[in-house]
Amino acid sequence: MKRFNAKIGWTVLLLLALAFPYMAGNDYHLTVMSTAYIYAIATVGLNLITGYTGQFNLAHSGFMAVGAYTVGILTVDYGVPFWVAFALSGFVAAAIGVFVGLVSLRLKTHFFSIFTLCVGYIMFLLIEKWESLTHGTGGIVGIPAPESIGPLDFSEPRAQYYLVLFFLVASLWIMHRIVHSLLGRTFMAIRNSDDLAQALGIPLMRNKLLAFVLSVFFAGLAGGLYAGYVRFLGPGIAGVENTFDMTMYMLVGGIGTLLGPLLGAIGVPWLTQYLQVLQEYRFVVFGPVLVLLVIFLPHGIVGTWLNRQRRKAASPAPVAVAPVKEVSHA
Amino acid sequence: MLDIESLTKRFGGLTAVNDVSARFARGTINAIIGPNGAGKTTFFNLISGAIRPTSGRILFDGQDVTGLRADQAARLGMARTFQTTALFDTATVLDNLIVGHRLRTRSTLVDVILGTKRLRDEERICREKARAALDFVGLAHIESRIAGDISQEERKRVAFALALSTDPALLLLDEPAGGVNPEETEGLARLIRKMAHSGLTVCLIEHKMDMIMNLADRILVLNYGEKIAEGTPAEIRANPAVIEAYLGSEHA
Amino acid sequence: MELFLQQVLNGLTLGGVYSLVALGLTLVYGILHVPNFAHGAFYMAGAYSAFFLINRLGLNYWWGMLGAAATVALISVLSERLVFHPLRKAPYLHHMIASIGILLFLEAGAQALWGADFHRMETPYTQLLTFGSLTLPAQRLLIIGAAFTLVVLLQVFLTRTITGATIVAMAQNREGAALVGIDATRVAMLTFAIAGALAGMAAVLYAPINLVYTSMGHLVITKAFVIIVLGGMGSVPGAIVGGLIIGFAEAFGAFYISTDYKDIIAFALLVLILSVRPQGLFARGAH
Numbered sequence: 060m061k062r063f064n065a066k067i068g069w070t071v072l073l074l075l076a077l078a079f080p081y082m083a084g085n086d087y088h089l090t091v092m093s094t095a096y097i098y099a100i101a102t103v104g105l106n107l108i109t110g111y112t113g114q115f116n117l118a119h120s121g122f123m124a125v126g127a128y129t130v131g132i133l134t135v136d137y138g139v140p141f142w143v144a145f146a147l148s149g150f151v152a153a154a155i156g157v158f159v160g161l162v163s164l165r166l167k168t169h170f171f172s173i174f175t176l177c178v179g180y181i182m183f184l185l186i187e188k189w190e191s192l193t194h195g196t197g198g199i200v201g202i203p204a205p206e207s208i209g210p211l212d213f214s215e216p217r218a219q220y221y222l223v224l225f226f227l228v229a230s231l232w233i234m235h236r237i238v239h240s241l242l243g244r245t246f247m248a249i250r251n252s253d254d255l256a257q258a259l260g261i262p263l264m265r266n267k268l269l270a271f272v273l274s275v276f277f278a279g280l281a282g283g284l285y286a287g288y289v290r291f292l293g294p295g296i297a298g299v300e301n302t303f304d305m306t307m308y309m310l311v312g313g314i315g316t317l318l319g320p321l322l323g324a325i326g327v328p329w330l331t332q333y334l335q336v337l338q339e340y341r342f343v344v345f346g347p348v349l350v351l352l353v354i355f356l357p358h359g360i361v362g363t364w365l366n367r368q369r370r371k372a373a374s375p376a377p378v379a380v381a382p383v384k385e386v387s388h389a
Numbered sequence: 390m391l392d393i394e395s396l397t398k399r400f401g402g403l404t405a406v407n408d409v410s411a412r413f414a415r416g417t418i419n420a421i422i423g424p425n426g427a428g429k430t431t432f433f434n435l436i437s438g439a440i441r442p443t444s445g446r447i448l449f450d451g452q453d454v455t456g457l458r459a460d461q462a463a464r465l466g467m468a469r470t471f472q473t474t475a476l477f478d479t480a481t482v483l484d485n486l487i488v489g490h491r492l493r494t495r496s497t498l499v500d501v502i503l504g505t506k507r508l509r510d511e512e513r514i515c516r517e518k519a520r521a522a523l524d525f526v527g528l529a530h531i532e533s534r535i536a537g538d539i540s541q542e543e544r545k546r547v548a549f550a551l552a553l554s555t556d557p558a559l560l561l562l563d564e565p566a567g568g569v570n571p572e573e574t575e576g577l578a579r580l581i582r583k584m585a586h587s588g589l590t591v592c593l594i595e596h597k598m599d600m601i602m603n604l605a606d607r608i609l610v611l612n613y614g615e616k617i618a619e620g621t622p623a624e625i626r627a628n629p630a631v632i633e634a635y636l637g638s639e640h641a
Numbered sequence: 642m643e644l645f646l647q648q649v650l651n652g653l654t655l656g657g658v659y660s661l662v663a664l665g666l667t668l669v670y671g672i673l674h675v676p677n678f679a680h681g682a683f684y685m686a687g688a689y690s691a692f693f694l695i696n697r698l699g700l701n702y703w704w705g706m707l708g709a710a711a712t713v714a715l716i717s718v719l720s721e722r723l724v725f726h727p728l729r730k731a732p733y734l735h736h737m738i739a740s741i742g743i744l745l746f747l748e749a750g751a752q753a754l755w756g757a758d759f760h761r762m763e764t765p766y767t768q769l770l771t772f773g774s775l776t777l778p779a780q781r782l783l784i785i786g787a788a789f790t791l792v793v794l795l796q797v798f799l800t801r802t803i804t805g806a807t808i809v810a811m812a813q814n815r816e817g818a819a820l821v822g823i824d825a826t827r828v829a830m831l832t833f834a835i836a837g838a839l840a841g842m843a844a845v846l847y848a849p850i851n852l853v854y855t856s857m858g859h860l861v862i863t864k865a866f867v868i869i870v871l872g873g874m875g876s877v878p879g880a881i882v883g884g885l886i887i888g889f890a891e892a893f894g895a896f897y898i899s900t901d902y903k904d905i906i907a908f909a910l911l912v913l914i915l916s917v918r919p920q921g922l923f924a925r926g927a928h
Contacts, residue, residue: 109734113732113734115734115737115738162912162915162916163915165919166915166919168733168734169674169675169676169733169737170870170915170919172676172737173676173866173867173870173911174911174912174915176863176866177863177866177867177907177908177911177912178908178912180860180863180904180905180908181905181908181909181912184902184904184905185905188901188902233502236501236502236504237498237501237502240496240501240508240512241487241488241491241494241496241501241508241511241512241515242496242498242501244487244488244491245488245491247477247488248488248491251475251476251477252475254439254459254471255471255474255475256460257438257439257458257459257460257463258437258439258459258460258463258468258469258470258471258552259460259463259488259489259491259492259551259555260460260463260464260491260492260493260555261460261488261491261492262458262460262461263460269498273498299859303741303745306738306741310738314734340749340750340752340753341749342745342746342748342749343746343749343750343753345742345745345746346742346743346744346745346746346747346749347742347746348742349738349739349741349742349745350723350724350739350742350743350746353728353731353735353738353739353742354724354727354728354731354735354739357731357735358479366479369479369480369481369535370535372533373481373533373534373535
């Protein structure tokens with residue numbers, strides 16, 4: 060029953076997404092939505108290591124920047140075709156992720172977060188200062204749009220929107236397979252309790268590393284898409300504020316669910332759009348919202364809703380019969 | 390089944406477990422008792438691989454398993470429960486148990502992404518094992534209840550089921566009857582005996598003396614990290630060293 | 642030789658500021674058991690409070706510093722009561738996210754009130770003092786002196802007063818302290834207040850040299866984390882020594898290796914040390 064509903068729900072979302080360009084007023088709306096999709100891919104990745112495996116990776120936007128700069132540097136400085144560079148973006152991020160993960164995942168959760176915060180800073184500073192490689196603060200401009208594949212041309216906003224949507228759907232599909240499988244359950248067991256997971260025969264390092272590398276692969280991929288879509292890059296994309304933004308999306312939507320981060324990543328930017336006055340000072344509102352969410356609605360909107368659904372579907376607690384029996388005996 | 394040889398654990402200047410040796414025979418129920426701070430949980434942690442011994446050897450079924458990690462020990466057939474069990478409180482009871490059999494599966498990331506037959510088969514097997522374990526502990530009727538809603542006694546049984554779904558040969562139970570009333574304690578004791586009858590070797594740490602005396606085949610007594618007595622319940626009851634160790638502490 | 646001494650002075654200056662920030666962070670860590678990412682925003686709030694008091698209300702430097710200390714202490718205590726206390730039973734992830742929420746709120750608030758520009762904070766200590774062939778800016782000497790004084794005062798408070806001893810007890814072992822009957826609420830509020838005041842004062846000391854801007858706390862807080870990981874979570878001597886080490890490493894690194902990459906030094910140190918010793922330099926008990 061529940062899975063039936065879920066399939067319908069996802070299909071509806073897909074149909075809405077496919078129809079969106081025809082409902083949208085102008086190209087600007089397409090831009091907002093496409094950018095939201097790109098960050099959604101990265102957020103869904105962050106959710107795997109933080110929401111499902113319980114390790115808060117504060118360097119996530121750094122890895123997204125790695126993917127973006129891979130595309131930027133290869134296409135602009137070395138004339139590599141976009142698709143080749145893009146194919147590499149996820150893997151470059153994942154490769155760096157292996158090294159970072161090997162060192163950091165041995166650490167206890169707080170140390171891990173502090174460590175990744177520092178790694179993120181190192182990434183940001185390196186991008187900013189290593190001018191010969193990354194063009195420094197000036198950034199990389201003039202990244203070519205994705206080349207056409209056969210009859211598919213990607214120079215128009217609408218085509219680019221569908222391209223990004225394609226990768227979002229692909230990412231969600233893979234993530235869906237992962238989290239609903241034994242592997243997903245393994246990650247959740249680790250989040251629940253390192254000790255209990257080990258007692259169940261789950262090798263911690265191997266699985267944490269897998270979750271971590273997968274999550275930064277998604278980040279790198281999203282970064283590569285970002286480079287091809289926005290067409291210019293600056294060190295700012297590696298900034299930790301972007302990780303905070305994605306954390307916000309996860310929390311609003313529901314950490315540790317699949318739909319939650321997606322809805323958050325799409326809903327929150329649109330909300331900021333409509334509350335234009337907030338754009339600059341959005342955190343004056345979002346900061347307290349984040350705190351309130353964490354205190355009162357820690358499972359996010361989707362998470363709380365899912366829990367309620369689960370409760371309804373589960374068998375009810377047995378009604379206390381004993382007192383009634385006693386009365387009738389007396 | 391399990392041979393402990395001169396097991397010692399030192400934390401800096403503190404010796405938590407000092408030169409303890411013991412043998413646990415297959416299919417028996419062995420209790421480890423002692424006043425608070427005697428080193429019982431540390432002893433368990435050493436056996437299950439949660440911490441490494443400073444010196445000594447652990448032989449499991451003849452195989453030297455000293456210094457193995459906890460997950461490696463679990464794969465060899467050593468399952469354990471904890472004083473508090475972390476369950477997914479928002480999922481159903483059955484849902485919680487499925488991951489218990491994971492260690493016996495071989496599906497990888499590739500299997501997951503491609504949705505191979507191996508993955509489907511293994512997930513089915515895990516679910517069947519989970520059901521079987523839940524049935525063994527007598528809780529088949531609550532498989533669809535939300536884990537956060539069940540009682541403490543049911544929680545303890547679910548913890549057993551989780552350990553059982555790993556297909557173990559040895560079961561280490563840390564205070565399996567903690568926080569349950571005397572009637573429920575007896576129920577849990579019957580369950581533990583059922584586990585031993587099915588061929589499992591059971592070691593448990595407990596403070597409830599009535600339960601121990603009626604349940605255990607052999608008892609190991611620790612105090613200040615050292616073994617002060619070992620034997621059948623009758624022998625332990627009469628042992629002067631044991632009686633002295635408990636004088637002053639309030640144990641039923 | 643003069644250049645070397647110059648760097649020593651720079652090292653002491655940086656070290657003093659870092660130590661003050663790290664001290665607050667380490668004391669609070671002992672209570673929360675979670676890194677308080679908002680601490681950097683407390684630092685920034687101190688600078689902006691003083692900026693407001695000095696530049697806009699015309700108070701003198703020292704009153705500005707006192708006002709800043711009081712303001713940040715208040716903000717800090719409010720954070721403890723309104724945010725961290727309700728979350729005391731929640732998983733650590735929630736604490737971290739909540740502290741980030743506070744951080745974002747304070748920074749955005751500062752930007753809303755004073756804009757995104759860089760501001761200069763005025764200090765009456767702009768002279769250059771000459772000792773033989775050495776030229777030392779007075780503000781730097783002031784930082785060193787003030788930091789040293791504050792650290793000494795804090796140490797005296799922590800070791801010689803009962804309240805101070807309870808803070809240390811809680812920082813090192815919260816459960817044990819509760820068992821002994823220490824009033825956790827009072828101690829928590831006091832610790833947060835002190836931590837906030839220290840961070841605020843550190844900012845006011847350093848801002849005249851380094852400008853006031855909304856993200857000024859970022860690098861400082863990240864380095865403070867490095868310091869408490871290296872010096873030991875909850876360890877007061879560790880925070881002081883760690884602060885000095887990082888301060889010197891940066892001063893000498895900036896001069897002898899590269900100014901561009903000087904900020905990476907602290908982080909590289911952390912990455913290096915945690916790679917080799919995952920439990921930190923001074924592992925203590927069961928954290």
